Amino acid sequence: MKRVIVLSAIALAMSNWATGNSERNYIEVVGSSTVYPFATAVAERFGKGTSFKTPKIESTGSGGGMKLFCNGIGTGHPDITNASRRIKINEYNMCHENGVKEIVEVLIGYDGIAFANSKDSPQYSLTRQDIYLALAADIPNPDGSETFIKNPNITWQDVNAALPAVKIEVLGPPPTSGTRDAFVELALEGGCKAYPWVKALKKVNKPEYKSRCHTIREDGAYIEAGENDNLIVSKLEANPSAFGIFGFSFLDQNAEKVQGSLVDGFAPTFESIADGDYSVSRPLYFYVKKAHVGVVPGIEQFLREFTSEGAWGEDGYLVDKGMIPLSFELRTNMAKSVKSLNNLVLN
Amino acid sequence: MSQTTIDIVNKNLAKRYAREKRFRLLGFGSVMIGFAALVFLLVTIVGDGWGAFKQSSVRLQLNFDQSVLSIEDVADEEQWQYGNYIGVIKAALRERFPEMTSRAQKKLIYRVVSPGADHQVRQLLKKNPEWLGSRQEVWLPADDDIDSFVKGHVDRSLPESDRRIKDTQIVLVDALQESGDLKLKFNTLLFTAGDSREPEQAGIRGALVGSFLTLLVTLSLSFPIGVAAALYLEEFAPKNRFTDVIEVNINNLAAVPSIVFGLLGLAVFLNVFGLPRSVPLLGGIVLTLMTLPTIIISSRAALKAVPPSIKEAALGLGASKMQVIFHHVLPLALPGMLTGAIIGMAQALGETAPLLMIGMVAFIVDVPGSLTDPATVLPVQIFLWSDSPERAFIERTSGAIMVLLTFLITMNAIAVLLRKRFERRW
Numbered sequence: 001m002k003r004v005i006v007l008s009a010i011a012l013a014m015s016n017w018a019t020g021n022s023e024r025n026y027i028e029v030v031g032s033s034t035v036y037p038f039a040t041a042v043a044e045r046f047g048k049g050t051s052f053k054t055p056k057i058e059s060t061g062s063g064g065g066m067k068l069f070c071n072g073i074g075t076g077h078p079d080i081t082n083a084s085r086r087i088k089i090n091e092y093n094m095c096h097e098n099g100v101k102e103i104v105e106v107l108i109g110y111d112g113i114a115f116a117n118s119k120d121s122p123q124y125s126l127t128r129q130d131i132y133l134a135l136a137a138d139i140p141n142p143d144g145s146e147t148f149i150k151n152p153n154i155t156w157q158d159v160n161a162a163l164p165a166v167k168i169e170v171l172g173p174p175p176t177s178g179t180r181d182a183f184v185e186l187a188l189e190g191g192c193k194a195y196p197w198v199k200a201l202k203k204v205n206k207p208e209y210k211s212r213c214h215t216i217r218e219d220g221a222y223i224e225a226g227e228n229d230n231l232i233v234s235k236l237e238a239n240p241s242a243f244g245i246f247g248f249s250f251l252d253q254n255a256e257k258v259q260g261s262l263v264d265g266f267a268p269t270f271e272s273i274a275d276g277d278y279s280v281s282r283p284l285y286f287y288v289k290k291a292h293v294g295v296v297p298g299i300e301q302f303l304r305e306f307t308s309e310g311a312w313g314e315d316g317y318l319v320d321k322g323m324i325p326l327s328f329e330l331r332t333n334m335a336k337s338v339k340s341l342n343n344l345v346l347n
Numbered sequence: 348m349s350q351t352t353i354d355i356v357n358k359n360l361a362k363r364y365a366r367e368k369r370f371r372l373l374g375f376g377s378v379m380i381g382f383a384a385l386v387f388l389l390v391t392i393v394g395d396g397w398g399a400f401k402q403s404s405v406r407l408q409l410n411f412d413q414s415v416l417s418i419e420d421v422a423d424e425e426q427w428q429y430g431n432y433i434g435v436i437k438a439a440l441r442e443r444f445p446e447m448t449s450r451a452q453k454k455l456i457y458r459v460v461s462p463g464a465d466h467q468v469r470q471l472l473k474k475n476p477e478w479l480g481s482r483q484e485v486w487l488p489a490d491d492d493i494d495s496f497v498k499g500h501v502d503r504s505l506p507e508s509d510r511r512i513k514d515t516q517i518v519l520v521d522a523l524q525e526s527g528d529l530k531l532k533f534n535t536l537l538f539t540a541g542d543s544r545e546p547e548q549a550g551i552r553g554a555l556v557g558s559f560l561t562l563l564v565t566l567s568l569s570f571p572i573g574v575a576a577a578l579y580l581e582e583f584a585p586k587n588r589f590t591d592v593i594e595v596n597i598n599n600l601a602a603v604p605s606i607v608f609g610l611l612g613l614a615v616f617l618n619v620f621g622l623p624r625s626v627p628l629l630g631g632i633v634l635t636l637m638t639l640p641t642i643i644i645s646s647r648a649a650l651k652a653v654p655p656s657i658k659e660a661a662l663g664l665g666a667s668k669m670q671v672i673f674h675h676v677l678p679l680a681l682p683g684m685l686t687g688a689i690i691g692m693a694q695a696l697g698e699t700a701p702l703l704m705i706g707m708v709a710f711i712v713d714v715p716g717s718l719t720d721p722a723t724v725l726p727v728q729i730f731l732w733s734d735s736p737e738r739a740f741i742e743r744t745s746g747a748i749m750v751l752l753t754f755l756i757t758m759n760a761i762a763v764l765l766r767k768r769f770e771r772r773w
Contacts, residue, residue: 024623026713026721037736040710041544047712048466051428054712056625056721076621119509228734230741249736256502256509315454317462321544322736 024075027055027302031065031082032178033227034111034247035284038323039082039306045317046305052298055080062178069287070095079292079299083285084111084178092346102290105344106303107334108312110324112248112273112281113183114260118240124156124163124261128279131263132191133159134168135222137215146197151217171225171232172216172245182282183245187263189213190279233258248273248281249322273324281324290341307335392745392752399746402534402547403489403497405460405523407439409468411478418479427473432465436487443528444519455515459523461488463548488536489529491546491739493520497531500738511738537746541712542728546739549732551747553714557627557707557722558696560715564631565638565695570688572635573642577684580643581650582672601640608637609701617705624706628718633701638691645687649680682769689762693755699726725751 029039036059047054060068062083069081070091087095087105095103115131117124133139134156138148156163173180192213193199202209216222225232229246233254236244243261248268251260260268264279272278286306293299305311312318314325326334413419415438416430440456441447447456464487471485472478488494492511495501497520507514523529540550584590612633616622622629653676661671702708708727715722723731729751732744 028624033734036710037544043710044463044544044712048463048469049429057710058625058706058708059710076623229736230733247736253511253736253738255511256505320462 026053028078029057029080030060030078032062032084033059034084035082042306066091072098073291103344104288112268114251114268116258116260118236120240128191129194131187137217168221169242174224186280252322396745396749398742401531403494404486404532406528432468461547463545488547554725554728558724560627561630565634568635577646606700609704613704625721627722634695641691646684649683653679686762693758
């Protein structure tokens with residue numbers, strides 16, 4: 001009896017082995033964990049509302065997704081990759097080297113990154129420079145000598161005399177996270193550039209400029225709290241003097257527990273991010289392999305669903321999920337370019 | 348005066364007793380710490396997760412009007428699929444609350460019912476095609492924000508801007524509850540649906556089936572291989588340096604972090620053999636690698652426990668080596684081997700790390716039907732839900748943990764029972 005079971009299982013495995021590789025009748029999506037909640041919402045609608053199978057979506061991070069996506073053409077490779085930043089030139093080149101020559105770029109909306117604390121504490125009003133001075137590993141010497149010193153700031157008051165004397169404690173994602181990349185680029189570098197001589201450094205010595213502006217301090221003021229944003233929110237609740245860095249959708253869902261600090265005068269709200277006033281926000285993209293359109297069933301229809309007003313419009317369900325929509329004009333143009341499957345060209 | 352031995356003993360007796368008592372207390376304390384941790388874990392998980400088994404449902408009078416549904420041709424499958432089911436739900440909600448007339452108010456009443464409820468309506472109508480053109484009373488899942496409010500997770504006294512549920516909606520909910528149109532019901536969707544981005548639509552069926560298929564592959568590969576390896580090593584293998592190396596390696600493999608097996612699976616099965624990503628077949632093979640050492644070690648222990656006298660008697664009566672093994676040793680060792688296999692399976696059931704590398708950590712809505720359909724497993728589902736922004740996923744995460752724990756406890760209980768039932772002492 002046992003022999004029969006074992007043999008049949010092996011036979012089953014072998015037969016599947018043979019058939020499993022050839023065809024794929026569902027869309028395969030990889031990429032950013034920030035776009036994941038939005039892409040999955042569209043995929044689910046698409047799967048339930050049409051006769052196509054529901055796309056499979058893996059959250060691999062923007063960089064990991066690009067690697068898989070650019071690996072080649074054929075149903076063994078994913079059809080779409082999500083990214084919380086634009087494709088980089090070296091990734092674009094890697095794609096081309098592997099035969100992925102025709103890529104359609106879709107800008108879907110924006111995501112704000114909140115710098116938030118517990119509602120039990122007062123709401124802070126910060127500038128990007130404050131954030132930089134609080135979190136960078138090295139900061140410009142306050143005596144104006146155009147050199148860097150190790151970040152000596154212990155309390156927020158050290159950073160900016162107008163702020164309270166509360167110890168700097170920030171919970172944020174680890175270096176593997178796209179949220180952290182974006183935060184470093186937008187908030188830290190934004191504050192760093194405010195020093196004219198540092199900005200000048202960019203032209204002279206770009207690597208040094210980058211390492212000065214992008215390195216987060218490692219003396220305990222910045223605490224790596226893992227990729228789970230829910231965890232950061234509950235830690236903020238327990239520790240009212242700490243700040244957390246996470247995506248806007250988590251702020252939106254936990255409005256009674258945490259508040260986003262004002263950055264350069266604007267709080268992270270739906271309107272301020274959509275209007276571009278809130279500076280710590282980033283565009284969200286996905287990229288489609290044109291060679292797979294027509295080979296894997298449903299890609300065109302999936303794109304149509306994603307770019308429909310019911311999904312990414314101002315009253316669409318993606319907005320309910322916390323995505324900030326594009327302007328109406330941008331949406332119309334983008335939908336048009338997606339429909340005609342325009343190729344992305346990067347130089 | 349010289350001391351006798353008994354005097355020395357008597358002098359130290361109190362100290363010795365005190366020492367023994369301290370040691371016992373220490374041991375008892377350790378057990379209590381472990382027990383307290385377990386109780387704390389169970390209380391928080393059950394406390395958080397209990398709500399997941401209940402779901403607020405709204406009773407609506409749906410009018411399956413052909414023109415609203417835009418199903419003109421009854422024979423056309425397409426029209427049934429793409430029918431305007433949301434329109435039917437919205438019409439029923441407008442009818443229920445005729446006093447809400449402004450656009451903003453209408454938007455709020457539409458939010459009472461789950462945004463994925465049109466799928467349920469579609470399924471219902473497909474099952475009961477005779478409903479077309481009639482009015483029917485239907486219970487639909489409420490939106491997750493409404494559900495949290497009904498379960499008392501939202502504080503009414505908070506200012507409106509701090510709540511996800513608005514004042515107008517609270518009035519709606521109160522009215523619905525008063526007329527008996529909004530009730531907490533058993534959450535059947537949790538067990539019949541696949542994953543979803545709407546907490547009220549999300550279920551663990553897909554993950555359960557995925558876990559089952561994956562474990563099926565693991566068991567049907569690892570048990571025969573493990574038992575064969577154990578039999579060979581125990582009964583046939585010569586004792587030399589080569590078998591010593593194998594033995595040490597098997598013991599080491601049992602302690603290797605599971606993510607390493609995932610990397611191996613990625614490198615070998617995905618990249619070299621070209622198996623598809625995210626499928627139970629691949630997951631099962633990777634978990635086989637992980638559970639093999641456990642099964643081999645426990646099978647060898649079970650074989651060792653068979654008394655040599657039985658083997659020798661059989662040999663003495665003229666049985667061949669094969670006969671000795673298959674007639675005597677294997678049946679006597681089987682309960683022990685099965686116990687080891689079940690414990691190995693329980694380990695595999697709770698594993699996520701190796702599956703991460705082979706793409707089984709993914710959003711999959713459709714319930715897998717075969718070994719090569721994309722699938723995820725129960726612990727991965729828990730991981731994915733715990734990372735979701737929607738608050739209602741918190742209780743569903745704990746609910747799924749409760750289901751997983753039930754399975755693990757059952758499997759371990761079976762292992763204990765088997766051991767008790769078939770254990771033989773010589």
